[in-house]
Amino acid sequence: MHPAFSVIFFTVTSGAGYGLFAITALYQALAAQQVMSPVQVLVSCAIALFLITIGLISSTFHLANPKNAWRAFSRVRTSWLAREGLLAILFYPIAAGYLYLVWQDMQGAVMNATAILAAVWAVVTIFSTGMIYACLKTIRQWNNALTPVNYIMLGVMLGSIIFVIIASIGEGMSQGVITTSAYLIAIAAVSKLVYFFWIGAPAGSTINTATSFTNNMVRLLDVGHTAGTFLTDEFGFEVARTRLLALRWMVAVFAFVVPALMVWLSLASGPVTIAYVVALLSAFGGVLTERWLFFAEARHVVNLYHGSQQC
Amino acid sequence: MKLGLVIDLDTCVGCNACAVACKQWNTSGTTGPLSDLEPYGKDPTGVWFNRIRNYEVGEYPDNKTVHFPMSCMHCEDAACVTVCPTGASYKREEDGIVLVDQDKCMGCNYCAWACPYGARELDREQGVMKKCTLCVDRIYDENLPEDERQPACVLTCPSHARYFGDFDDPNSEVSVISRERNGESLMPEMGYQPVNKYLPPRAKTKVQTYVNDTNPISKVKDWVNRLVTR
Ligand code: SF4
Numbered sequence: 334m335h336p337a338f339s340v341i342f343f344t345v346t347s348g349a350g351y352g353l354f355a356i357t358a359l360y361q362a363l364a365a366q367q368v369m370s371p372v373q374v375l376v377s378c379a380i381a382l383f384l385i386t387i388g389l390i391s392s393t394f395h396l397a398n399p400k401n402a403w404r405a406f407s408r409v410r411t412s413w414l415a416r417e418g419l420l421a422i423l424f425y426p427i428a429a430g431y432l433y434l435v436w437q438d439m440q441g442a443v444m445n446a447t448a449i450l451a452a453v454w455a456v457v458t459i460f461s462t463g464m465i466y467a468c469l470k471t472i473r474q475w476n477n478a479l480t481p482v483n484y485i486m487l488g489v490m491l492g493s494i495i496f497v498i499i500a501s502i503g504e505g506m507s508q509g510v511i512t513t514s515a516y517l518i519a520i521a522a523v524s525k526l527v528y529f530f531w532i533g534a535p536a537g538s539t540i541n542t543a544t545s546f547t548n549n550m551v552r553l554l555d556v557g558h559t560a561g562t563f564l565t566d567e568f569g570f571e572v573a574r575t576r577l578l579a580l581r582w583m584v585a586v587f588a589f590v591v592p593a594l595m596v597w598l599s600l601a602s603g604p605v606t607i608a609y610v611v612a613l614l615s616a617f618g619g620v621l622t623e624r625w626l627f628f629a630e631a632r633h634v635v636n637l638y639h640g641s642q643q644c
Numbered sequence: 645m646k647l648g649l650v651i652d653l654d655t656c657v658g659c660n661a662c663a664v665a666c667k668q669w670n671t672s673g674t675t676g677p678l679s680d681l682e683p684y685g686k687d688p689t690g691v692w693f694n695r696i697r698n699y700e701v702g703e704y705p706d707n708k709t710v711h712f713p714m715s716c717m718h719c720e721d722a723a724c725v726t727v728c729p730t731g732a733s734y735k736r737e738e739d740g741i742v743l744v745d746q747d748k749c750m751g752c753n754y755c756a757w758a759c760p761y762g763a764r765e766l767d768r769e770q771g772v773m774k775k776c777t778l779c780v781d782r783i784y785d786e787n788l789p790e791d792e793r794q795p796a797c798v799l800t801c802p803s804h805a806r807y808f809g810d811f812d813d814p815n816s817e818v819s820v821i822s823r824e825r826n827g828e829s830l831m832p833e834m835g836y837q838p839v840n841k842y843l844p845p846r847a848k849t850k851v852q853t854y855v856n857d858t859n860p861i862s863k864v865k866d867w868v869n870r871l872v873t874r
């Protein structure tokens with residue numbers, strides 16, 4: 334699949350925003366001891382909303398006819414894209430309600446319930462972003478349960494790193510916050526590595542099932558067009574195997590290994606803020622690469638008609 | 645009704661007449677124009693509802709060239725419709741034709757991602773998705789003589805490799821011919837239940853091939869034959 338930068342940027346940035354919002358709200362509601370002052374919570378959520386918003390705006394850049402974008406909520410009953418849009422829009426009033434309660438310094442059940450609602454809503458929104466891809470039977474590298482898991486985990490991981498940076502600037506900072514982010518980085522890393530392993534085995538449709546000649550060798554003689562078409566531009570994207578492998582290593586190092594080292598440094602009583610800023614920069618780059626690979630490695634079955642033997 | 649096409653892979657000669665007739669009719673039809681980019685440039689490209697690819701099937705000497713026209717299959721379980729967020733893509737209740745409402749589409753390409761058959765192409769000039777309409781603006785047109793109320797591709801095919809009709813009627817030409825000649829669906833494992841059927845090439849007699857003679861006398865003869873130029 335052709336990796337469109339606007340979509341890559343959108344999924345990574347708003348994923349991080351939803352992750353940050355969810356963690357901030359959850360910590361507020363569930364932690365025994367507060368790690369952020371109300372002002373820090375407001376700042377954290379404001380940053381989250383900023384990330385979400387620039388992500389959503391960037392996602393409209395890949396529309397060929399953006400003036401009809403307002404219609405994108407019409408098919409909520411069947412379309413994950415419509416669901417994602419609706420969840421993303423409805424998140425704003427919920428977030429605003431939560432921020433209002435923080436502003437008023439509310440405590441107690443209503444506050445906690447709103448915080449949990451906002452956090453769950455944020456995670457469900459990332460889930461539906463993942464489902465946009467995971468529901469497509471035409472792309473086997475996406476059509477599996479790990480796709481939404483990866484989307485959620487990488488968003489939450491980035492969010493947790495930003496959360497630690499903001500928390501570390503205040504008074505209430507604790508070791509617990511750092512260990513939580515360490516766990517999240519570990520889960521995100523494992524789920525992504527399993528995904529790479531999982532999509533490795535060739536399976537699914539072949540040029541034989543595509544052309545109905547299942548008893549014979551089938552070979553493309555002529556693709557029928559002299560220049561590229563919409564189909565070859567959109568789906569024909571191919572990268573050399575060795576380059577893909579190098580990029581996978583890059584993902585592993587920048588998205589997981591460097592942040593893990595920074596966590597370790599912080600736990601060994603290094604300067605937490607600086608270590609986590611380094612972790613954030615590295616992880617953001619790593620996850621952008623991961624998202625680029627997510628598209629670049631995806632092989633749409635229409636390539637079978639253009640000569641691929643298996644997708 | 646379940647309208648669709650049958651394509652006879654035995655008789656299709658790969659002349660592209662159907663694709664051209666389709667483009668000609670539909671560029672001025674309800675979903676037209678079918679924009680071209682750089683039509684007179686080095687790499688002309690543009691929207692086509694119907695594309696013909698050519699394959700070699702089987703191994704020498706029993707191989708065969710198969711010309712393979714493909715357009716929208718008007719699938720019964722059309723994921724292109726269910727994934728469309730705007731409601732621009734829809735499947736008609738009355739005859740099963742899958743269409744794109746050009747006024748509602750936002751050009752997100754999502755439906756093209758969901759289609760296994762490459763039947764949808766974005767019109768990059770107009771920013772909206774285009775696809776085969778099964779000539780919905782011909783087949784019901786009462787101003788046309790009755791035998792011309794068929795898709796442009798079917799009417800034009802010089803080798804009569806295309807049939808149009810209602811698969812819900814077990815006695816229609818398309819139902820009978822796909823039953824008798826084992827009409828196949830493409831990529832059935834996707835579960836889209838494509839309506840269009842492809843008739844496999846008829847079985848041919850085994851091809852006789854010349855086997856090299858190993859007897860020494862004929863080897864010498866062969867050698868002499870190669871030496872002596874006539
Ligand atoms: S062939 Fe593609 S565009 Fe046509 S109905 Fe099936 S999935 Fe949709």
Ligand code: SF4
Nearest residue numbers: 728749750752753755
């Ligand atoms: S490109 Fe148009 S028809 Fe296709 S899914 Fe998007 S809005 Fe629907």
